[in-house]
Amino acid sequence: MMMETDILVVGGGAAGFAAALEAAERGAEVLMLEKLSETGGSSAMSGGCLAFAGTDMQREQGIADDAALLARDLKQLGGGAADDALIAVYADHQLETYDWLKAHGQVFAPGLEASSGQSVPRVHTVDPADLVRLLAARCRATGKVTLLTNTAARRLRRDATTGRVTGLLAEGPDGALDITARRGVILASGGFSRNPELLAQFAPACEHAVFVGGEGNAGDGLRMAWALGADLRDMAQIKGTFGKHPTDELNNHSCLCVYKGAIAVNQDGRRFVDESLSYKLLGEACLRQPYGTGFQILDAPIMASGDNEVRILDFERRLEEGLFIEADTLEDLARQIEVPEATLLKTVADYNRFVDAGEDPEFGRRHMVHNHGALRRIETPPFYAYPSTAAVYGTYCGLRVDPQMHVIDVFGERIDGLLAAGEVVGGFHGNAYMTGSALGKALIFGRIAARTAVAA
Incomplete structure (x- = not known):
């Protein structure tokens, strides 16, 4: 069956719907392909966090933030491995995307939190499945x-003379489709956390991590572009995110409470990392520990500081579900989690001394998270332990793109007619990532890709 459209979007997550809506609002006819029966993908499964700076919500809560500080944080997290041009694109367009979402009726949870990689509270929280449903509507x-839906993209098609991507071949419920895209194809097909072969090739260090992601995240878009010579970025930067309970199958994004003042210890009862680092780096450190797991240790005040409106900080629900281990003393907590009592007691005592002195000589921790928040002692019962391993929620790498979201080949040239957005894009995160920047880049880059395609 032959089909034709202005713009073809592959993938029905946040990036795909943002691209489709932006293109449609600019007058283009859009065809979207989703290989599963339901849309949403990893976006709908995410923690619902969006990293925005300079918003009205921040101003109302007295939080000073702007695009420049956001960009500085992103560059610091990237560790020199991220593409400065993509960071600039994100920083320059994030506020207009926040306003665009609000104009379309998106409601954000009232509280703002500081999380991984943030110097100030800039986590703007939504229900992620509702966000995708809103964009779809x-x-x-x-x-x-x-x-x-139920339509899988198989191969990109390009003009034999010009090399321009003109469409693709797909497989739907009624058979093969040959689709022509007059203005371009936008790949918004997600990462490859559900593809064991690609993970073994690019992320062997994550062998013992838990893999969480959209069921359709098998790297389809990446492989189709790769077949046309697309360049790849950050493939060596795949890391698990710290904070996933090893046996919890109910919560895709379990609490990451180290950012509220907890410490992380291994099976020997010892700290093993600066807990204020990006949880991607925390996950990397965790996987190097015995059995690839550890425990987050906290006390009553830290437990009370959770935020039930933010999935990654919803301690209360995890406590009700029996995922936390609770004890009236640190000795009893050590016995329950089967770590040496004396070692855990010394670890906590040493840490409390570091907090009092304002210096952590072991790991250099200075804040609760990134450059934000004063450290707090762990001293008030009851005490809690949260078993934690690393989970690969996204692959944080993929196709090389330019600031207009054109896919770039291995010779540094554009693959005409082919654009990309969302998790399939590499080069933005670098060594680590900021909470809210993955879902944020899906929306921001999706809209930019659409603008580029419409103008073609």
Whole structure:
């Protein structure tokens, strides 16, 4: 069956719907392909965090933030491995995307939190599944977006003379489809956390991590572009995120409470990392520990500081579900988690001394998270332990793109007619990532890709 459209979007997550809606609002006809029966992908499974700076919510809560500070944080996290041009694009366009979401009716949870990689509270929280549903509804309302589910993209098609990508071949419920895209193809197909072969090739250090991601995240878009000579970025930067309970199958994004003042210890009862680092780096450190696991240790005040509106800080629900181990004394807590009592007691006592002195000579921790928040002692019962390992929620790497979201080949040239957005894009995160920047880049880069395609 032959089909034709202005812009073809592959993938029905946040990046895909943001691209489709932006393109439709600019007058383009859009065809979307989703290989599963339901849309949402990893976006709908995420923690619902978006990293925005300079918002009205921040101003109302007295938080001083702007695009420049956001960009500095992103560069520091990237450790020199991230593409400065992509960071600039994110910083320059994030506030308009926040306003765009609000204009379309998106409601954010009232509280703001500081989390991984943030110098000030800038986690703007949404229900992620509702966000995708909202964008999908807005796409339908335009009358310009057609969504085909249960339809998998198979191969990109390009003009033999010009080399321009002109469409792709797909497989739907009724058979093969040959789709022509007059203005371009946008790959918004996610990462490859569900592809064991690609993970073994690019992330062997994550062998013992838990893998969480959209069921369809098998690297389809990456492989199709790769076949046309697309360059790749950050493939060596795949790391697990710290804070996943090893046996919890109910919460895809378990609490990451080290950012509220907890410490992380291994099976020997010893700290093993600066807990204020990006949880991608924490996950890397955790996987080097015995059995690839550890415990987050906290006390009553830290437990009370959780935020039930933010999934990654919803301690209360995890406590009700029996995921925390609770004890009236540190000695009893050590016995329950089967770590040496004397070692755990010394670890906590040493840490409390470091807090009092304002200096952590063991690991150099200075804040609760990144450059934000004063450290707090762990001293008030009851005490809690949260078993934690690393989970690969996303692959944080992928296709090389330019600031307009054109896919770039191995010779540094554009692959005409091919754009990308969301998790399939590499080069933005570098060594680590900021809470909210993955879902944020899906929306921001999706809209930019759409603008580029419409202008083609």
